[in-house]
Amino acid sequence: MIGYVTLGTRDLKKAAAFYDKIAAEMGIGRFMESDDFIAWGSGDGAGLGLTKPFDGKPMSVGNGVMVALAAKDRAEVDRIYKLALSLGGTDEGAPGPRGDGGFYAAYFRDLDGNKLNAFVMS
Numbered sequence: 001m002i003g004y005v006t007l008g009t010r011d012l013k014k015a016a017a018f019y020d021k022i023a024a025e026m027g028i029g030r031f032m033e034s035d036d037f038i039a040w041g042s043g044d045g046a047g048l049g050l051t052k053p054f055d056g057k058p059m060s061v062g063n064g065v066m067v068a069l070a071a072k073d074r075a076e077v078d079r080i081y082k083l084a085l086s087l088g089g090t091d092e093g094a095p096g097p098r099g100d101g102g103f104y105a106a107y108f109r110d111l112d113g114n115k116l117n118a119f120v121m122s
Contacts, residue, residue, distance in 0.1 A: 004041065005067050006049035007114045008059035012036065015050055018087045018111050023048075025080055026069065059112060066107075066115040073120055074104050080118035081106035093117075 009015040016038050023029055023040040031043040036054075041047020048067065053059050071077045078095045085091060085108060092115060093107035105119035 002046075004039070004047045004049055006051055007067065007110070007112070008053050009050050009112050010059050011111075012038065012050065012052055015111055018084075018089070019048070019050060021083060021087060022069070022080060025076070025083055026071070061113040061115070066117060068105075069116060069118045071118045071120045074122070077104055077106050077118045077120055081108060084108040084110070084116070087111075 019038070019040060020030070028040055028042060028047075030038055030040055031047065032039040032049075037049060037051040039047050039049040048069075069080065071080060074095070081095050088111050089108045091107075092109055093105070095104070095106035095118075097104050102122040103119060104122060105117045107115065107117045109115050
């Protein structure tokens with residue numbers, strides 16, 4: 001249903017270094033970029049974009065907004081979470097099972113405060 005998600009950033013270069021490493025861990029890379037925008041994904045439209053706000057106003061974090069990154073397995077969830085924290089991201093919930101349905105996830109914020117998670121259903 002969702003084609004792609006775009007997040008705002010205060011510092012595109014610094015944020016790009018963070019997302020380049022997360023994307024590499026997931027086996028994907030950049031497929032589109034300009035001076036104000038970078039997108040990671042397979043190039044078929046599905047992916048994650050990062051941009052300086054187009055209206056020129058300061059970037060802000062959406063309250064209640066979160067981007068979920070589909071991992072291959074629990075080990076990848078763990079690696080993405082540890083990598084995000086090592087790159088300056090902040091903890092929002094350590095890796096572990098959530099609920100009774102086989103949902104395994106880890107939650108973190110990027111350098112701008114955007115909330116993300118890595119998850120897998122087993």
